Amino acid sequence: MTISAFLKLVELPTKVASVIPFLFGTLYAFYAFGEFNFTNTIIMFLSMLIFDMTTTAINNYIDYTKALQKDGYGYEIHNAMGAYGLSPKLVRFLIYVMLMVSTGLGFYLVFRTNIIVLGLGILCFAIGILYTFGPLPISRTPFGEIFSGFTMGLILPFIAIYIQVFNQGIVNFSFDEWQLLLVLNIKALIGIFLVCLPFINCIANIMLANNLCDMAEDLINKRYTLPIYIGKKAGLILWEALYYLSYVAIIISAVLGYLPWFCLFTLITLVPIRKNIALFKELQTKGDTFVFAIKNFLLLSSSYIITLILGIIF
Numbered sequence: 550m551t552i553s554a555f556l557k558l559v560e561l562p563t564k565v566a567s568v569i570p571f572l573f574g575t576l577y578a579f580y581a582f583g584e585f586n587f588t589n590t591i592i593m594f595l596s597m598l599i600f601d602m603t604t605t606a607i608n609n610y611i612d613y614t615k616a617l618q619k620d621g622y623g624y625e626i627h628n629a630m631g632a633y634g635l636s637p638k639l640v641r642f643l644i645y646v647m648l649m650v651s652t653g654l655g656f657y658l659v660f661r662t663n664i665i666v667l668g669l670g671i672l673c674f675a676i677g678i679l680y681t682f683g684p685l686p687i688s689r690t691p692f693g694e695i696f697s698g699f700t701m702g703l704i705l706p707f708i709a710i711y712i713q714v715f716n717q718g719i720v721n722f723s724f725d726e727w728q729l730l731l732v733l734n735i736k737a738l739i740g741i742f743l744v745c746l747p748f749i750n751c752i753a754n755i756m757l758a759n760n761l762c763d764m765a766e767d768l769i770n771k772r773y774t775l776p777i778y779i780g781k782k783a784g785l786i787l788w789e790a791l792y793y794l795s796y797v798a799i800i801i802s803a804v805l806g807y808l809p810w811f812c813l814f815t816l817i818t819l820v821p822i823r824k825n826i827a828l829f830k831e832l833q834t835k836g837d838t839f840v841f842a843i844k845n846f847l848l849l850s851s852s853y854i855i856t857l858i859l860g861i862i863f
Contacts (some may be wrong), residue, residue, distance in 0.1 A: 574709025596654035698753030758842035809860025
C-alpha cells in the first residue's frame with residue numbers, strides 16, 4: 550500500500566473535524582480552569598487521530614464491500630479501495646493495527662486520569678464502531694447527524710477539557726461499600742455544552758450536507774439517511790438553522806461569562822457563511838457545493854478559536 554493510498558483510505562484531510570474541537574477543548578480548559586497537561590494532551594491527540602482514521606477506514610471498507618453500485622457517481626474514484634485496488638485482507642489488517650494502537654493509548658490516558666475518561670472513551674469507541682459497522686450502521690440511518698455532531702462536537706472536546714481538569718470536581722465518580730456516588734458541577738457542564746454547540750452543529754451539518762448530496766446514490770444502496778426521511782426541503786432548512794443556532798450559542802455563552810467577549814468577533818463570519826448557505830441551497834452535489842459545509846466549519850471554528858486565544862492573552 551502506497552502512502553497516497555493510505556491517506557486516501559483514512560481520508561486524512563477530513564480529520565480536521567476532530568482536531569479542531571480537540572484544540573478548542575484544550576484551549577478552553579486553559580481559559581476557564583487555568584490548566585494544561587502536555588503529556589495528557591499528546592496522548593489523547595494521538596489516540597483520537599488514529600481512532601478517527603480507523604473508523605474512516607472501516608467506513609470505506611464497509612461501503613466498498615456492501616455497495617450495490619460500484620460505478621457511476623464517481624464511486625470508483627471516491628472510494629480508496631476501488632481507486633487503488635486495495636485488497637480487503639490488507640485493509641482489514643491495517644484496521645486491526647490502528648484499532649489496537651489507539652485503544653492502547655486510550656488505556657494509558659485512563660491510567661493517568663480516572664475512570665470517567667474510560668467511560669467516555671468506551672462511549673466514543675462504541676459509537677465510532679457502530680457508526681460504520683454492524684447489521685445497521687448508524688451512518689446508514691437518520692441518526693448519523695446526531696451521533697456525529699454530539700460525539701465529535703461535544704464528547705471529544707469535553708474529554709479534551711476533562712483530561713486537564715479531572716481533579717477539579719467537574720465530574721466525580723466513586724463507588725464505596727456498595728454506594729455509587731456521581732457528583733456533577735452543573736454550572737460548568739452547562740457552560741461546556743453551550744461553548745461546544747457551534748461544533749456540534751457544524752459537524753452535524755457536514756454529515757447532513759454529505760447526505761443531501763448523496764440522496765440518489767443512497768436510495769440505490771439502501772442507505773436511509775435523514776434527508777431520505779424528511780426530504781430535501783426540510784433538510785436544507787435544518788442545515789441553515791443549525792448555523793444560526795451556533796451564533797446564538799456564542800452570544801449566550803459570552804453574555805453568561807463562559808466565553809471572553811472577544812469571541813463575539815466570530816459573528817463577522819456570518820457574512821461569508823450566509824453566502825455559502827445560499828449557494829448550497831441552490832445546488833447540492835459532492836463535486837460543486839459540498840465543499841461549502843467544510844468551508845463554513847473552517848470559517849466559524851477557526852475564528853472561534855482565534856478569538857478564544859485573544860481572550861486568553863488579553
